[in-house]
Amino acid sequence: MHFVTGGAFNGKSNWVRKTYPINDQNSTWVSGYAGEQIPDSLLPATEYWIVSGIEQYVKDWLIACDEKAVREKWLGKLTEWSCLDGDQTMILIGSDISKGIVPASHEERLWRDVTGRIFQDTAKICDRVDVIWYGINIQIK
Amino acid sequence: MASDSSIIFITGGVRSGKSRFAEKTAATCWQQSPTGTLHYIATMQATDSEMEKRIDRHKKDRTKGGLPWRTWEKPVSVGDLAYHFRQEDIVLLDCLTTWLNNEFFFASDDWKAAQFHDDLFDKMWYGIDRIRSHVNKLIIVSNEVLHEPLANNELVLAYSRILGLLHRQIVTNAYQAILIEAGIPIFMKEGEER
Numbered sequence: 001m002h003f004v005t006g007g008a009f010n011g012k013s014n015w016v017r018k019t020y021p022i023n024d025q026n027s028t029w030v031s032g033y034a035g036e037q038i039p040d041s042l043l044p045a046t047e048y049w050i051v052s053g054i055e056q057y058v059k060d061w062l063i064a065c066d067e068k069a070v071r072e073k074w075l076g077k078l079t080e081w082s083c084l085d086g087d088q089t090m091i092l093i094g095s096d097i098s099k100g101i102v103p104a105s106h107e108e109r110l111w112r113d114v115t116g117r118i119f120q121d122t123a124k125i126c127d128r129v130d131v132i133w134y135g136i137n138i139q140i141k
Numbered sequence: 142m143a144s145d146s147s148i149i150f151i152t153g154g155v156r157s158g159k160s161r162f163a164e165k166t167a168a169t170c171w172q173q174s175p176t177g178t179l180h181y182i183a184t185m186q187a188t189d190s191e192m193e194k195r196i197d198r199h200k201k202d203r204t205k206g207g208l209p210w211r212t213w214e215k216p217v218s219v220g221d222l223a224y225h226f227r228q229e230d231i232v233l234l235d236c237l238t239t240w241l242n243n244e245f246f247f248a249s250d251d252w253k254a255a256q257f258h259d260d261l262f263d264k265m266w267y268g269i270d271r272i273r274s275h276v277n278k279l280i281i282v283s284n285e286v287l288h289e290p291l292a293n294n295e296l297v298l299a300y301s302r303i304l305g306l307l308h309r310q311i312v313t314n315a316y317q318a319i320l321i322e323a324g325i326p327i328f329m330k331e332g333e334e335r
Contacts, residue, residue, distance in 0.1 A: 007287035009305020099154075100289020108290055133320065134305075134312040136329050 001090045006132035008095045032056030054094030055115045078125045152283045153321030163282045167233040170278045177229030181212045184240040216243040220268020226275045237283035
């Protein structure tokens, strides 16, 4: 499982498309930025699965669940995905939202905090982690 | 092609020392062949006395260095300066984020249209490319501002998207891209000089 992060609009998705031989037939792309839901099971069993906009899912889930429930939900997904068979590659993309000034609203502070913790959980389970800086990757794991 | 480029891209957080590093870089470039002129493009416009003082202090600092800086104040349409420059000149543009701010500010209500975003990206990249093709080195300073929650503010989202696109376009076409952290340069891209 591969985690790709970095600032907004830094070209993370483009980098993934450039790095993996992804096409319409061999991949399924679920985008939190486009408001697409993460399906309960990873079917169809395409070679590549890409979930982008992790922080958007965190934001959505925080509307109905508390922090603990959101982290458990995400950890459940991670555990499930890390058991994929060897022919399948899971790629997770999330924007780093951790480096601005402290947001004024409680909701935004919570969103930022939980996203940070979830990124740590994700990096721990993934076997590769890259930070994208304007199209350039820095492999940090 | 990146290897034909004369662009050096320098970015960092607020008060990371990026402007100082950029000035040093420009000076070093100039000293290698001190026949051309050293140009400084200031995109910031003074709107209060505190800013006036800061701009003035920066100007004095540059003069003190003993190098023949020539300062241009150009808040928008920076590319129009291209024909003032010659092939042996070194140009320092400080900074891209303020330039983008100004373009949005002068656009009044147009900024909401998607076409405006595409046009603005094209205008700014074309401007940069025009200057690049006229000079020996173009050093561009910008800011790291894309690491915070974007919330649902349309203007911030549009601004961030264009800035991200510009940064990627510049880094792709630069021969050197440098991230400054606490005054220390991290060379993210080290290409061939033309």
